[in-house]
Amino acid sequence: MRVLRDRQDYISAVQSYPPTDQPSLDWSSLGKLWDEWQIQCLMLVSFGLQVFLFFTAGMRRRSESRILRLLLWLAYLSADFVAIFALGHLALHANGPQHQLLFFWAPFVLLHLGGQDTMTAFSMQDNELWMRHLLGLVTQVTAAGYVISRTSWPDRRLLAAMVLMFLSGCFKYAERTLCLYKASPTSIRESSFASLNECAHSIAVGRDQWAYFWPHRLQEMLNADGRRPSSQMFDVDSSTAISLVSDTPVNDGSTMQAEHQDIQSLNKELKSSKDRCRVYDYVSPRLALIYERLYTKALLRYSIVHGVRRTRYDGDILLGVCFCCFVLCIPCYMPLLVYGLLLLFPLLSTMTALMLFKYVEKSQLYSRADVTVSYVLLIGAMILEAASLFICILSYSPYRDILYQSARKQWSEMLGQYNMTKSLTRQSILSFVPQRAAKHLDDNTSSITISEDLKKFVLDKLLDFGTRKEDWNFANFHGKLALGKWMDRHKHLVCGRLNSSINDLDLPTSVLIMHIATEILYFQDSESINSHKQTVKKMSRELSNYIMYLVFKCGVMLTARTEILHDKAQREMKRDLKGDNNICEKEAIMEVFESHHTNYYLRTPREQAADIQLLMDTWTSLHSPILPRACDVAQELIDIHREVDCWDLVSAVWVEMLYYIAPRCGGTFHSQHLSTGGEFITHVLHLMQLLGPFIPPPSA
Known part of the structure; x- marks a missing residue:
């Protein structure tokens, strides 16, 4: 009996373990705690997201970091979601006499939904959905x-503070919706058409107004240092610049009305100047202003500032805004x-709401935590508004150089690169991921810093075209012009395959063939040459990789047929390499070359013409041989290079392709x-x- 009793005591002891005097995790109390403080947490998180967007949104214009883009995307979506979620909780769960102050936070939700001046939209799709934001408003x-x-709001000071914040929240939310509408594709097209009509009218009137x-x-251009242009001078170029993001880019009004000799003279003077690359510093701030028009509240701010300029006060905008505070009772200054x-x-x-809230009786009526959160929201909103106003005023005043220093770059200054050979030989950490998923996680692209040599080369070729009116088209x-001029200087050389690959095919197919040929020539040419060559x-090679990136990774002018040709060529290259990813790029491309150029001298002209016809035909081109054709062009370039250096020809063809693609990328x-x-x-x-009337008409 004693044994049985001991066993029962042991079982009871096990069942009662752990001891009852030790604390246990009470999930119900945690749930009650969260229910009591979740609105406070949501409001602070919403405010924190606004602070994050204010300080980081402008960085994406100067950075191509995918991590930054992901963080901004999450913050942008979360800001609206958290604010709306908090407003819903305020409407349903804000109860209790100690938490009546929570109703005061509803206007701050509208303030947060209005967003920051530095970011109204994450992408152009957000601008297209402006009607959804109007419904949300x-x-x-x-x-x-x-x-x-x-609530009854017994303290009239608190009621007045709430009304002011409610009006401010409605004002900010309406501002954001209006900016989204003005940046929508429909509104941009209307602005572009209006600018075209104004330009046509000015041409009919005469050229005198553009003489200055x-x-x-x-x-x-020669004195540009990358700083923001004055608003008066940007007014002249704004309609032209905005047409960049429409589907019909147009030439600048001054170039269309200028005399031909004036345009030629400008290009000659720029070409002869050692500081000609400063034109990039002239262009980049203007593109930064276009970014601000599309993705920030800068357009609305500029409209208000421009309205101040048009009033009777013609002084500095900074002094004008300050001056308006002293003329509240003078009717003649009502527009100002x-x-x-x-x-x-x-x-x-x-600021007024903060002062009113300060004198509200709070100690006995409201929770100290709620009062603290209210102060955080009020002071934080005031600081963000003051910072936005300070930046706005300085941006359109002579003191704007304080914000926009010449050493600060206006864009990432990076050049996207896509190389077919490199994509086949690189070792990816995503090799264990299914191919379809890996294609979205790793697109086989990279970026390099754009060199001053490349900037100068692209600009010089453009200025060369500008000095001769017959080349303005x-x-x-x-590539046809570059090849024609080169053949005129080297008439004894034969460029039949290169000529047919450039002139007889569409751009994406020509790019694909020229890219493979350039790679083969690049690694085949191992001779020691001077630094310029x-x-x-x-x-x-950088231009080749960049245009491949534009066409096959960004989808510029890409057709379904050429995309199939690209994938087919890539599979054939993999087959030639026998799945070996451990070889270098030179060995890989030379192995592909050796596999496909063996019959180069055996094909008759009729067979070569048949190959071209295969590429030109819509249906049979899906089965046409891209790699043999590219190897033929590469062999022809190698033969030419044995007699005359042909890198000038290759570079001229690539830069001409760049000029061809630029107006056809789409807004x-x-x-x-x-x-x-x-x-x-x-750029x-x-x-x-x-620099001239170089943009072709839409029909071209």
């Missing part, structure tokens, strides 16, 4: 009004007062990449607008 303002109406701007532009209030209202309302060809050789491409670090081809397109 109506519904969220209604919800916030419902939350506010649930055309010669002055030369000095501005209206524009000043539009600019100052969010800050003034927040160079954007209609993707080495630079041209390096630039040719969506240019506008989208302004928010991801920028693209070099966008080239703007140069083509400013």
Whole structure:
């Protein structure tokens, strides 16, 4: 019996373990704690997201970092989600006498939904959905009004502070919706058409009004240092610049109205100047202003500032905004007062609300934590509004150099690169991932810093075209002019295969063939050459990789047929390499070359013409041999290179392709990449607008 009793005691002891006097995890109490403080946490998280967006949103214009882009995307989406979620909780769960102050936070949700001046949209798709934001404005303002109406607000000072913050929140939310509408593709097209009509009217009136701007532009280009242009001078170029992000880029009005000899003279003077590369510093700040128009509240701020300039006060904008504070009772300054209030209202309302809240009786009525959160929201909103106003005023005043220093780059200054050979030989950490998933995680692209040599080379070729009126249609060809001029100087050389690959095929197919041929020539040419030729050789490959990146990774002018040809060529190269990823690029491309150029001298002209016809035909081109054709072109270049250095020809063909692609990328491409670090081809397109009437008509 004793044994049985001991066993029962042991079982009871095991069942009662652990001892009852030790604390246990009470999930129900944690749930109650979260239910009590979740609104406070949501409001602080919402405010923190606004602070993060304010300080980091402008960085994406100068960086191509995917990590930064991901963080901004998460913050942008979370900011709206958290704010709306918090407003819903305020409407449903803000109860209790100690938590009546929570209703005061509803206007701050509207303030957060209005976003920061530094970021209204993450992408152009957000601008297209401006009507959704308009619907959100109506519904969220209604919800916030419902939350506010649930309490009696016995202290009139708190009621006044709440009304001011409610009006400020509605104002900020309406600002954001208006900016989204003005940056939508429909609105941009309307602005572009309006600018075209104005340009046509000015051409009909005469050229006298442009007499000042055309010669002055030369000095501005040569003296550019990357700083933001004055708003008066940007007004002249703004309609032209905005057409960059529309589907119909147009030439600058001054170039269309200028005399031909003036354009030629400008290009000659630029070409002879050692500081000619400063034109890139002239272009990049203007593209930065386009980014601000599309993705920030800069357009609305500029409209208000421009309104101040048009009033009777003609002084500095900084002094003008300050001056409007002292003329509240003078009727003749009412326009200035209206524009000043539009600019100052969010800050003034927040400051007034903070002062009113300070004198509200709080100690006995409201929770100390709620009071602290309210102060954080009020002071934080005031600081953000003051910082936004300070940046806005300085941006359009003579003191803007404080913000925009010449040493600060306006875009990433990186050049995207896609190399077929490198993509086959690189060792990817995603090799264990299924191929379809790995294609989205690793697109086999890289980036290099754009060199001054490449900038100078692209600009010099553009200026060369600008000095001869007969070459102003160079954007209609993707290598034909360069090849024709080179053949005129070397008539004893035969370039039949190269000529047919450039002139008889569409651009994506020509790019694919020329890229493979350039790779073969690059590694085949191992002779010691001078530094200039080495630079041209390096630039040719960089341009080749960049245009491959534009066409086959960004989808510029890419057709389904050429995409199939690219994938087919890639599979054939993998087959030639027998799946060996451990060899270097030179060995890989030379092995491909050896596999496909053996019959180079055996094909008759009729067979060669048949190959070209295969590539040109829509259906049979899906089965046409890209690699043999590319190897034929490479062999022809190698034969030419044995007699005359041909890197000048190759580089000229690639840069002409760049000029051909620039006006045909589409407005969506240019506008989208302004928010991801920028693209070099966008700068080239703007140069083509400013240096002459080089943009072809849409029909071309």
